[in-house]
Amino acid sequence: MDELAIFGGPRTVPQGMVQTWPPLTQEDRDAVLSVFDANILHGTSAPNALALQREFAEWLGVRHCLVTNSGTSALHMAVASLGIGPGDEVIVPAFTYWSTAAAVLHHNAIPVFVDIEQGGWCIDPGRIEAAISPHTRAVLPVHIHGMAADMGPILDIARRRGLRVIGDACQAHGATWGGRKVGTLEDTCGFSTNRSKNLSSGEGGLFVTNDDQAYGVAAKLREFGEVVVRDGEREYNAYGLGWMYRSHEFVNAFCRSQLRHLDRNNATRREFAEFLTAALEQIPGLKGPCKPANREPVYFSYIVEFRPEELGLDVPIASFKAAMQRALAAEGIGLGQWQRVPVPAQSVFQNKQGYGRGCPWSCAFYGREITYRGEDYPVTVDFIARHAYLAGVFPPNTMELMERYVAGFRKVSGRPEALQKLIEQASH
Numbered sequence: 001m002d003e004l005a006i007f008g009g010p011r012t013v014p015q016g017m018v019q020t021w022p023p024l025t026q027e028d029r030d031a032v033l034s035v036f037d038a039n040i041l042h043g044t045s046a047p048n049a050l051a052l053q054r055e056f057a058e059w060l061g062v063r064h065c066l067v068t069n070s071g072t073s074a075l076h077m078a079v080a081s082l083g084i085g086p087g088d089e090v091i092v093p094a095f096t097y098w099s100t101a102a103a104v105l106h107h108n109a110i111p112v113f114v115d116i117e118q119g120g121w122c123i124d125p126g127r128i129e130a131a132i133s134p135h136t137r138a139v140l141p142v143h144i145h146g147m148a149a150d151m152g153p154i155l156d157i158a159r160r161r162g163l164r165v166i167g168d169a170c171q172a173h174g175a176t177w178g179g180r181k182v183g184t185l186e187d188t189c190g191f192s193t194n195r196s197k198n199l200s201s202g203e204g205g206l207f208v209t210n211d212d213q214a215y216g217v218a219a220k221l222r223e224f225g226e227v228v229v230r231d232g233e234r235e236y237n238a239y240g241l242g243w244m245y246r247s248h249e250f251v252n253a254f255c256r257s258q259l260r261h262l263d264r265n266n267a268t269r270r271e272f273a274e275f276l277t278a279a280l281e282q283i284p285g286l287k288g289p290c291k292p293a294n295r296e297p298v299y300f301s302y303i304v305e306f307r308p309e310e311l312g313l314d315v316p317i318a319s320f321k322a323a324m325q326r327a328l329a330a331e332g333i334g335l336g337q338w339q340r341v342p343v344p345a346q347s348v349f350q351n352k353q354g355y356g357r358g359c360p361w362s363c364a365f366y367g368r369e370i371t372y373r374g375e376d377y378p379v380t381v382d383f384i385a386r387h388a389y390l391a392g393v394f395p396p397n398t399m400e401l402m403e404r405y406v407a408g409f410r411k412v413s414g415r416p417e418a419l420q421k422l423i424e425q426a427s428h
């Protein structure tokens with residue numbers, strides 16, 4: 001067997017082979033250029049904004065969609081449009097991108113964190129009821145890494161306890177639970193279309209709902225609190241506090257074009273992911289992601305678990321992971337880190353640094369002391385320690401790259417003594 005690349009052997013993945021996301025086509029370029037031709041650059045009634053909303057709602061299977069300028073603004077609209085505000089609590093997972101919790105804070109409500117499911121990475125439905133207080137108004141599951149949260153028990157708890165359900169599907173366009181797409185199961189839901197997402201428009205977001213009332217509130221909030229009627233005269237009267245969450249027509253046109261490729265791109269992600277997961281079953285030291293029954297993921301990210309014990313190495317997980325990452329990086333295989341700590345352990349929650357002067361936690365409508373401690377979420381802490389994210393598991397990359405990845409994993413896994421040497425070198 002060849003020497004590891006980190007010790008001077010040949011690389012498994014040639015330099016420059018891994019392509020970035022999203023794949024761009026001439027159709028995408030033409031779509032953006034057509035905005036110049038039409039010379040309508042913005043507006044909630046602009047042609048691409050309206051068409052994108054109609055096409056995404058149709059693709060998803062919901063009554064209403066509003067295009068916004070980010071996933072965070074879509075989530076903020078999803079929270080606010082259900083009437084959640086000062087003094088209310090919303091239950092969110094401790095493992096997510098913190099924007100989920102920020103969307104709650106943006107409307108003066110308080111995020112209450114719950115740990116993730118053992119062996120998975122979405123909110124643990126078994127821990128939700130213990131987090132419910134008289135202040136709780138909603139639960140906000142995140143469909144993370146392209147995997148739907150376990151929606152059956154979550155919807156059941158919400159029904160029994162009178163809570164609204166808000167979805168964060170920023171990483172999960174097309175993921176299903178029980179054969180139904182995420183975004184159709186919740187009262188309101190936000191999607192991101194930022195550069196990295198399964199549906200990408202560079203930056204952007206999509207708010208969706210089947211609730212007519214929530215739709216009306218979200219539409220006002222998106223545009224300064226005004227009622228902006230299509231083809232009607234603008235009243236210039238704000239009915240309440242709103243934001244400026246409109247999107248640009250370049251982005252809307254690009255997003256429409258990308259939406260046409262979404263199902264095909266998701267199918268390719270699945271094909272690559274299933275190939276890698278099956279291969280990793282045979283390679284000690286590494287493991288691919290789980291796939292719970294009843295949930296069909298779209299693999300926004302492909303996660304890899306590190307298992308030193310399978311190589312007979314009695315070393316701390318952090319040392320093993322670092323050595324593996326270094327050895328694999330030298331082979332041309334990128335395994336990056338995402339979150340570093342549970343969201344409640346981030347400084348914003350440790351210091352309760354919101355609007356200043358303790359707000360919104362000190363709001364008179366709340367009247368409760370809440371403490372955020374990272375160690376209260378051990379499954380999240382362990383998940384973060386044991387996993388990393390494999391680059392390039394999407395088109396325009398090809399199966400040839402996946403095959404090279406497997407060859408690289410096999411090569412490095414087959415040299416535990418070399419990994420031990422790297423671990424010792426790092427500790428000196």
Ligand SMILES: Cc1ncc(COP(=O)(O)O)c(C=O)c1O
Nearest residue numbers: 070071072097099100170192194
């Ligand atoms: C789970 C999750 N929620 C929310 C967001 C926020 O989306 P955006 O960056 O478009 O505001 C992201 C992406 O960044 C995300 O991954």
